[in-house]
Amino acid sequence: MTSHSQKAGSHKVSGQPSLGPRIAPELTPSVEELEAQQRHLVFRQFSYEDAWALGSLLVELARERQAPVAVDIHRAGQQLFHSALPGSTPDNDAWIDRKRRVVERYGAPSYLVGARFRAKGTTFEDDSRLDPDTYAAHGGSFPITVEGVGVIGSVTVSGLPQLQDHRMVVEALEIFLKV
Secondary structure, three states: EEEOOOOOEEOOOOOOOOOOOOOOHHHHHHHHHHHHHHOOEEEEEOHHHHHHHHHHHHHHHHHHOOOOOEEEEEEEOOOEEEEEEEOOHHHHHHHHHHHHHHHHHHHOOHHHHHHHHHOOEEEEHOOOOOOOOOOOOOOOOOEEEEEEOOEEEEEEEEEEHHHHHHHHHHHHHHHHHHH
8 A cells, every 4th residue: 555754735715815835945845856756656556445545544644633634535537535524614625626626637736736836936826827716736636646547536635734735645645655
């Protein structure tokens, strides 16, 4: 199954302006580091049982940390796993959908997509030409990539600041993939 990493990411409330990422620069991974994570976290296969096990692992990590998150796993347009923990809200489900759509469109982690725009001195919201009510390049959604196949789905966490959402997903993937 997998190995281990860190924690997960933050969001704006619908209708409020995005203030951008609130992450200390020294803690912010570079675009290159994020791209390396994506290259490294690849499955040999991904089954319904894998979705259940990975989702359950994320729920276990969140419970240990008393993290008020929702967890979601999609494959080929089908929701295979979803759990909402105490303290999460319906807004977390909306964030999951928006971040997942970024992964589906770009084939890259939602945090990486946002980081690429920030590295160019702009924002996803300003330059992507995509509706920010439908797409969010905020941390917490990561592609499920199968070796020799490509991106087949996503695993998403919402409820923490965006970098923490991202790190929680990466940690679970590393544990699961044993890397």
